[in-house]
Amino acid sequence: MIDPVALFLLLLSASTPILFAALGELVVERAGVLNLGVEGMMIVGALSGFATAYYSGDAFLGFAVAALAGALVALPFAILTQFLMSNQVASGLALTLFGLGLAALFGKPVEGVRAPIMSVGPLGLNWIVWLGLAMVPAVWWFLNRSRAGLILRGVGENHDAAHALGYDVRRVRLAAIAFGGAMAGIGGAFISVATVLQWTEGMTAGAGWIALAIVVFSNWTAVGVLAGAWLFGGVTVLQLRLQAAGVRVPVQLLSMAPYLATIIVLVAISARQKFSRRAGGAAPGSLGQDFHALR
């Protein structure tokens, strides 16, 4: 009753928003910054992308604006944490609350309207899905093979050493935070412009938090992020199919399933591998710590 190929294609779509957001957060965390504002940046991206697509009639322009908006809304977080030495956890939470409120306020005019139709790419999949898949090797290559990626990892691993070697820690982190915002923005816009085709308040529904969890689950690797996103997307698609097939399980339990599955896998993984650095765990050494250069 369920065609595996069709299911896989659906899975690709369903996992796209968190894939974008988690890849962005991966780069941010590899630079040593913990940005808990992913959910807020996603929802701002979802609204700005949807509004742009609706008023201009061009969905791709919507994604571009969503990326820009995501990066812009991350900017106060960057200034607070990198220049004013605010606590990253509190500032990130504030960013989420700020983004949710901001989007709800400005989203009123576009409630109830439909997004323009997007042209589809190969295999009947949205071009943004392909872009997301392409971002996985791109981020991997950037982090592991490029000079800029090496500097970024150095900054995240030991910001004092990076500073001593003459790298501008704050500039690297600023760029990483902006990139994370842009990626979260695109991820959010995918939900409103390409999946639901409508704007609803709070429509990201915790996807940003899942993205954050997936970065940890991935052990801070791009391939791991893809696996995590597919796990979440897969369970989402499966439970929707099960709902449609009228399985005698309460809808609430099914809707809960993707989140539950992610949490269970996360707990299982962190229980086994203690994230010890010697055991191969790769949590960046300076993750979440304030950097204060002594001049």
Added chain:
Amino acid sequence: MTDAAVFQARGIGKSYPGVRANDDVSFTVAPGEIHALLGENGAGKSTLVKMIYGLVRPDEGDMTLNGQPHQPADPRAARAAGVAMVFQHFSLFDALTVAENIALGMENPPPRRELSARIAQVSQDFGLPLNPARRIVTLSAGERQRVEIIRCLLQNPRLLIMDEPTSVLTPQEAELLFATLRKLAGHGTAILYISHKLEEIRTHCDRATILRHGRVVDSCDPREHSARTLAAMMVGGEMRPIDRSGRQAGEVLLQVKDLSLPAPTAEGTALKSVALTLRAGEILGIGGVAGNGQDELLSALSGEARSASGSILLEGADLSRLGPEARRTAGLLAAPEDRLGHAAVPDFSLTENTLLTAGARRHLVRKGLIDRPAARAFAQDVIRAFDVRTPGPGTAAKALSGGNLQKFVIGREVMQAPRVLVVNQPTWGVDAGASAAVRQSLLDLAGQGAGVIVISQDLDEILELSDRFCALNEGRLSAPVPTEGLTLDQIGLMLGGAHGMEVAHL
């Protein structure tokens, strides 16, 4: 010699709010010279080299490198000009590989494969074996330092700055380092060598510039002076010689039998059937390279970690299953290595910090209430007796300089008149004056009939203080040997045995 100087500084000055870090500093370094920069902590050595390396900009004065004005805007500019630096606390990235770490320290690193080949080449030329693909976490301290040195060597520096490079090395590893530096100097590289280890500078350096309170007080050939006169120049005045007299080993105070503990963390070291006996009036020195179980041994003795019953006996009473407070009451006190965060709470005042370990033994807590005046008076006593320079007992611990805080945390234990005191790295990062005071207080304590265990990586300190010496190696404690007549070489062999040293490669 000066006309062909590689590096010259003239009238360098730098002020921070409230501090004059450097004042009118001038010196020159000739090609092929190992030039020592000598001074106590806070004498302005670090600020000076940071200016040469472009991390800090001088307020006044000028520098020349190879005859060209040297005003680096940042470390990259300094590196481009031919300055390389090996940091005191390694500036390495733990999770990255050797090759990646080296690439980060270079301006235009070659492609990965070529870089690995060049690393292999240089490490062979200088007898410093290193595998480019290994991650830093898996390396020993000596190997980590090799990474830093090779990172510098790949840039063919004109001036190589080394900031206290031997503080984490065994004597044999230090010898290897000096052999490397000699080779480098033979190729014409100038080396600026920062240290406060006088013996090392006397044997290996060609010239020494001595800094005190940010000013150059003297410049000399260190080989022509004794360690004592060098120390006097550093400190400004004669050092009081250590007085070892008046001690006699008495009855057995502390007995440790078959003490084994699993490693507390993945990076920690397990203790493997440690045994020792400590007599009254005796100082037992325990040496070892960092990470061989020093911290674990201290926590087992202090009571932070509990061991199998019967493994730790103080005057016949079994303390193995008791916590720190009960052990203090019984007379077994300890001062851990990390003074800020382990020995003292950074944000607490000195009075409050006094309460933390002296509360029970000095009766500073009555019926569950703190006796503030008594605590304050005791803190005041410690400050007076140990010459702790601070406005008063109300000052927060973190506001004290390292040396002053160390005097305070050691003084706090000594003034409680312990039966047995265990200290770990009592003078780590402490200037010569404060070190002498701390060491003398330990000797005096033993003179009064207490037993003292000194765990230290500073072998000179152990030789100076202790009556018997044990080596701690991968969690195993060697049998004690009398310190009288023991040489640094013999100690080095005791420590180095299982450490994986590679002297033979040179």
